[in-house]
Structures are given as C-alpha cells and as structure tokens.
Amino acid sequence: MAVHRLDRSLIRNLSIFQYMSDADLDNVLAMASVRQLPDGAAAFMQGVEATEFFCLLNGRLKVIQTTPDGQQVVVRHVNPGDIFGIARAMRRPDYPATATAIVDSLALAWPSNQWEAFIARSPTLALNALQTVGQRLQDAHTRILELSTEEVERRVAHAVLRLVRQAGKKTEEGILIDFPVTRQDIAEMTGTTLHTVSRVMTAWEAKGLVQSSRKRVVVVDPHRLYLLAESSGD
Amino acid sequence: MAVHRLDRSLIRNLSIFQYMSDADLDNVLAMASVRQLPDGAAAFMQGVEATEFFCLLNGRLKVIQTTPDGQQVVVRHVNPGDIFGIARAMRRPDYPATATAIVDSLALAWPSNQWEAFIARSPTLALNALQTVGQRLQDAHTRILELSTEEVERRVAHAVLRLVRQAGKKTEEGILIDFPVTRQDIAEMTGTTLHTVSRVMTAWEAKGLVQSSRKRVVVVDPHRLYLLAESSGD
DNA sequence: CGTTTGCTTGAGCAATTTCAAATCCAGTGG
DNA sequence: CCACTGGATTTGAAATTGCTCAAGCAAACG
Structure with a gap:
C-alpha cells in the first residue's frame, strides 16, 4: 500500500507537476500509493464515492459512461502522464464514469482529500490542473460540435x-x-x-x-x- | 473604462469569488471595468485573441461555436453570476467561441493577464475556478451522452x-x-x-x-x- | 405597409439503425 | 495437433428517423 522510495523523476516530467519544488514533489510523492491495473481491471467505477485520484505511469485506460439503459460512451482514453479520477477536485462526490485498463497498466493513487492541500501548497499546480481540465473541456466541445454537425x-x-x-x-x-x-x-x-x-x-x-x-x-x-x-x- | 466605487457586494455573492477576504476582493474589483452589452452585442468573438475575461452581472448571453462551413452550435448560456471568456486561464490564446447578449446585459471585464495574479493571491479562487470548469465539463459530457445515445x-x-x-x-x-x-x-x-x-x-x-x-x-x-x-x- | 424574421407543415429521400446470419480468428482444452 | 468456443467482424435486407426542399403564414419592425 504505502510506497517506499518512489523516485521524484517519476513524476517530475508529468505536465501537471511541472515547475514544482523538489520539496513539494517529495511531499506529493509521500502520499502516493502505486496501483497495478491488469488488462480489464477498473481503477474506479461510475457512481462510486471518489476516494482517490490517479496519475497513469504507463499502460492505457478507457473511461466509459453508461446510461441507465446500458448504452455506453467512451469519454476519453487515458495516456501515460495523464491524471484522472479528479471528480472530487470539481466538488463531485462520486466518479461520473468507469476507468478500465485496456492493457496492463500502472498508476499512482492519492487520497481525494489531499487535493485541496496540494493546491493550497502550490498555485502552479492549481494552474496546471485548470489547464488540464480546460483542455478536456475543449476536447468535449470539439466532440459536441462533431456529433452535432x-x-x-x-x-x-x-x-x-x-x-x-x-x-x-x-x-x-x-x-x-x-x-x-x-x-x-x-x-x-x-x-x-x-x-x-x-x-x-x-x-x-x-x-x-x-x-x-x-x-x-x-x-x-x-x-x-x-x-x-x-x-x-x- | 476604469471603474470608480464598484461595490464589493456586487461580486461578494458570486460563487467564484466566495470566501475571499475583503482586501482581495477590493483588489480584484480595482482591476475590473464595466461592460454594457445591448441585445445582440458580442462580448467576444471566436478566434480573436483572448484579452479579457468576464463575469455577467445581469442579462443573458449565448455562447456559440461556428464550424468552417458556417454551421452553429450553442455551447451554453451564460447566466447572471457566471464567469465566461476564461480561455486564457486554460492557456488558450484565443476565444474558442462567440458570446452574444440575447437580452440587454451588463458584465464586469478583467484583463486576461490578471488571471495568474488572482490565482496566486487566492488558492480559494483557484479551487472555485476549477470547480466551475469542472461543472462545465460534466455538462459537456452529459450532452455528449445525449447526442450519442x-x-x-x-x-x-x-x-x-x-x-x-x-x-x-x-x-x-x-x-x-x-x-x-x-x-x-x-x-x-x-x-x-x-x-x-x-x-x-x-x-x-x-x-x-x-x-x-x-x-x-x-x-x-x-x-x-x-x-x-x-x-x-x- | 412592406420587409424581415420566425414558425409550421407536407412530401420525398438519404443516412443510419435494426435485425439476422454468416464468417473469422485467437485461445483453450482435449 | 485439432476441434471447439466465444468474442469480433462482416454483410445483406428491411425499417426508420430525421433531413432537405419547398411553400405558406404570422408576427414584429422600421
């Protein structure tokens, strides 16, 4: 569960953690646990309380939303370096979708309630997170445009x-x-x-x-x- | 252009500015200008450099994206209290859509380059902004689900x-x-x-x-x- | 008033879905 | 090594949804 000696370089290059001090990074890493996700395993499931957020180290996931009558939509694919499962950061208590590994994957996981502390410590992280979510919003709008026209x-x-x-x-x-x-x-x-x-x-x-x-x-x-x-x- | 004696209470209740100190609020207000938007006027236009972001005080706008061949999609409606035009906050140089008043409206406007300063000053603002964008992302996904299924x-x-x-x-x-x-x-x-x-x-x-x-x-x-x-x- | 803008409605048509049936292929267990 | 199984894919034919085209009408606006 707890992680010993995770290397800073693991997350140093992830865009979301860029421009943070070594001390802050160590602090962030100290709270992380490593999660192995074999092909087909779910990192989290739609509707379940959002207790953790993640960062994909390697592998690949797909994020799927399911309608009440069972139809599915692929929300997006998660690629190495992406953060995912940040529902709580948007003040959503539960995960709005299910994230499933489509190849054997490896991710870092943090408790959701750490999010606020992270942001408070580093305004850069806040800006990075905002950019990340902003990018997703752009992508979503692109998709709406395509579906509509x-x-x-x-x-x-x-x-x-x-x-x-x-x-x-x-x-x-x-x-x-x-x-x-x-x-x-x-x-x-x-x-x-x-x-x-x-x-x-x-x-x-x-x-x-x-x-x-x-x-x-x-x-x-x-x-x-x-x-x-x-x-x-x- | 510049604004004299804008009342704090104007923005005190806007969700994005909640839980900020009076001093910070005054600081934020000092940088704002008031923009009148008669019915039909555009606050900003798709493709134009994003020099300002806004907060709607009253009235109503619609945000429209246009495809190269002229088809249009209503991205969302802007209601009183909403912030809009925060493209720059997501590190986008230009506005991805056009915002047009559909009734006579009134908005506050800030220079885009103030955003980083605001966030740096108040982590709460960062969290609020993230929540706002997060909510929009949810909405967008809901729409994708509907369009798809x-x-x-x-x-x-x-x-x-x-x-x-x-x-x-x-x-x-x-x-x-x-x-x-x-x-x-x-x-x-x-x-x-x-x-x-x-x-x-x-x-x-x-x-x-x-x-x-x-x-x-x-x-x-x-x-x-x-x-x-x-x-x-x- | 005349013109513009928004709304309704019919008919034909085209894109896509549904339904149904085969076929293919990777892996599994004799 | 081979038959078997189940998921993945292909394909045809029928059914359907929603669009395009076309026309007429009504309310607002100057």
Missing part, C-alpha cells in the same frame, strides 16, 4: 485520427494505434453502431486508407484520411 | 428542461423560459434542425406539455416532460 464517416475519421495522435506508432504498413481498439470502441467514441463503423472501415480499407483486423487499426494514408475528415464531403 | 425528441426535452432550470420563471400558464429562445436556438443546442424542433414542439403543444410562440416557450407540465425525457420511449 458531422455525418458518421467524418466523425469516425476524426476519432481515428485522434487515436493516432494519442497512440500512433510508426510501422512498416503505416501508423499503428498502439493498443487494442474494437469496432465497438470506435462506435462508442462517435455515437454510432459497430455495424456502421465496420462498413465505413471496410470501405476505407478498399480505398487503401487503413488496414485493420481484430482489435487492430493501422492508418496507411493519414493525409488522405485527414482530408476526408475535414472536407465537406463533396 | 438519445433520439431527437428526448434531446430536445432535456434541453428545454435545462433551460427551465437555468431561467425558469413561474407564470399563470406554467414555467416560462425567461429569455427569447427560437426553434433555431434549440436546434443548435440539440444537434438537429429547426424544422424537427418545430414538429416536436407542435406535438407537445397538442399533448398539453408546453405552450410556445415566437421566441417564447412555456412549460405547462414539467413533470410529464421530464418523464418523456427520461423514459426509454416505450
């Missing part, structure tokens, strides 16, 4: 390009999305069905834009995909 | 109920939304067309749920509207 194919294109930016890895055939993604996942990111995603991606495959197989997507021609995402489809 | 009628119902919560005013016939709202506005809040909104609302009118006319919406039976918004529509 774009047709499915372009939404899917945007979603795939976003995945490329977050986890793109150069390979022989093109840029691989470096974690398992199903058609269902992409459907939940774009507000459509796995059937439609499948049809769209099959068409792209025929046009030589992507290559995909089971839980695996490679973008062969990012530029043409980008054009497709942006052009008004004429 | 609900059909038009329920989305419109949710949007109208949200307006009721923000600006509902009891009248003879029911709860009036206390500022001008067009079908187009509601369409831009729900990702549909004014035609569809019109059809939906005409049907509601026939069922005795609402009464509406030009730029005016009265919810006659909030409870039944709520049921309609929540039920899976069976």
Whole structure:
C-alpha cells in the first residue's frame, strides 16, 4: 500500500507537476500509493464515492459512461502522464464514469482529500490542473460540435485520427494505434453502431486508407484520411 | 473604462469569488471595468485573441461555436453570476467561441493577464475556478451522452428542461423560459434542425406539455416532460 | 405597409439503425 | 495437433428517423 522510495523523476516530467519544488514533489510523492491495473481491471467505477485520484505511469485506460439503459460512451482514453479520477477536485462526490485498463497498466493513487492541500501548497499546480481540465473541456466541445454537425464517416475519421495522435506508432504498413481498439470502441467514441463503423472501415480499407483486423487499426494514408475528415464531403 | 466605487457586494455573492477576504476582493474589483452589452452585442468573438475575461452581472448571453462551413452550435448560456471568456486561464490564446447578449446585459471585464495574479493571491479562487470548469465539463459530457445515445425528441426535452432550470420563471400558464429562445436556438443546442424542433414542439403543444410562440416557450407540465425525457420511449 | 424574421407543415429521400446470419480468428482444452 | 468456443467482424435486407426542399403564414419592425 504505502510506497517506499518512489523516485521524484517519476513524476517530475508529468505536465501537471511541472515547475514544482523538489520539496513539494517529495511531499506529493509521500502520499502516493502505486496501483497495478491488469488488462480489464477498473481503477474506479461510475457512481462510486471518489476516494482517490490517479496519475497513469504507463499502460492505457478507457473511461466509459453508461446510461441507465446500458448504452455506453467512451469519454476519453487515458495516456501515460495523464491524471484522472479528479471528480472530487470539481466538488463531485462520486466518479461520473468507469476507468478500465485496456492493457496492463500502472498508476499512482492519492487520497481525494489531499487535493485541496496540494493546491493550497502550490498555485502552479492549481494552474496546471485548470489547464488540464480546460483542455478536456475543449476536447468535449470539439466532440459536441462533431456529433452535432458531422455525418458518421467524418466523425469516425476524426476519432481515428485522434487515436493516432494519442497512440500512433510508426510501422512498416503505416501508423499503428498502439493498443487494442474494437469496432465497438470506435462506435462508442462517435455515437454510432459497430455495424456502421465496420462498413465505413471496410470501405476505407478498399480505398487503401487503413488496414485493420481484430482489435487492430493501422492508418496507411493519414493525409488522405485527414482530408476526408475535414472536407465537406463533396 | 476604469471603474470608480464598484461595490464589493456586487461580486461578494458570486460563487467564484466566495470566501475571499475583503482586501482581495477590493483588489480584484480595482482591476475590473464595466461592460454594457445591448441585445445582440458580442462580448467576444471566436478566434480573436483572448484579452479579457468576464463575469455577467445581469442579462443573458449565448455562447456559440461556428464550424468552417458556417454551421452553429450553442455551447451554453451564460447566466447572471457566471464567469465566461476564461480561455486564457486554460492557456488558450484565443476565444474558442462567440458570446452574444440575447437580452440587454451588463458584465464586469478583467484583463486576461490578471488571471495568474488572482490565482496566486487566492488558492480559494483557484479551487472555485476549477470547480466551475469542472461543472462545465460534466455538462459537456452529459450532452455528449445525449447526442450519442438519445433520439431527437428526448434531446430536445432535456434541453428545454435545462433551460427551465437555468431561467425558469413561474407564470399563470406554467414555467416560462425567461429569455427569447427560437426553434433555431434549440436546434443548435440539440444537434438537429429547426424544422424537427418545430414538429416536436407542435406535438407537445397538442399533448398539453408546453405552450410556445415566437421566441417564447412555456412549460405547462414539467413533470410529464421530464418523464418523456427520461423514459426509454416505450 | 412592406420587409424581415420566425414558425409550421407536407412530401420525398438519404443516412443510419435494426435485425439476422454468416464468417473469422485467437485461445483453450482435449 | 485439432476441434471447439466465444468474442469480433462482416454483410445483406428491411425499417426508420430525421433531413432537405419547398411553400405558406404570422408576427414584429422600421
């Protein structure tokens, strides 16, 4: 549970903790515990009291919101260096979504009630946190704009390009999305069905834009995909 | 331009400035200027450098994002007491949307570069700001969930109920939304067309749920509207 | 008044979902 | 090594939702 000798360098480079003094960092680290999250494990679940917040050291999570009738939406993916589960920082008592590891992952965890103390100690941290949440708000608005104004194919294109930016890895055939993604996942990111995603991606495959197989997507021609995402489809 | 003798009580009750010392408040007020925004005037415009942030004293604004091809989305409505235009606080150089007064309004304005100084002076302000942005993020996610999983009628119902919560005013016939709202506005809040909104609302009118006319919406039976918004529509 | 802005409504149509059925593939356990 | 199992994917056909186009009407505004 408690952590001995966590290295400062672990979190020194995380954007949220940038520009903090060594002393403050040590203080922050002293309160942290390490959490191992095997593939499929949840860091926290929707509706449960928010007792901790986290920072992902490595691996990858997806954050999912579920409607009362069981439909799911992928809120976002958590990448190494991201903080997540900061519901309490926004004065929300419970987690609004579920965060699940999609590959074996490792995270730091702090008790939620430490948040205020951290902020009080370091105004820089406050500004960083605000920026982080602000960025997420931007992303959310972008998504609302897309859901409101774009047709499915372009939404899917945007979603795939976003995945490329977050986890793109150069390979022989093109840029691989470096974690398992199903058609269902992409459907939940774009507000459509796995059937439609499948049809769209099959068409792209025929046009030589992507290559995909089971839980695996490679973008062969990012530029043409980008054009497709942006052009008004004429 | 500069403001003389703004009363502390003006902003004392605004949630964002709660729990600040009188001295800090005076300091904050000293930097503020008052901005009159007649109906139709823009506080700021999308894409323009974010030189100021604001707090609405009274009136009502709508915040709109426009796509490259001219489609519009209502991001949110600004109500008295809300801060807005804090793009810079999230390290965004420009305003991501346009804020327009939909009734004659009055706001306080501060230079964007004051933000950091304010936060440094008062950690409480930082926490309040974080909460505010956090709330907006929640709202945005709620909207994404609705856009992704609900059909038009329920989305419109949710949007109208949200307006009721923000600006509902009891009248003879029911709860009036206390500022001008067009079908187009509601369409831009729900990702549909004014035609569809019109059809939906005409049907509601026939069922005795609402009464509406030009730029005016009265919810006659909030409870039944709520049921309609929540039920899976069976 | 004439013009503009907002609202309604019908008809046809296109995009997407639903429903249904196969097929594929990775891993599992004989 | 191979058949088996279950999740993932593909695909066709039918059903549906909501959009586009088009027209007419009504209230507000100068």
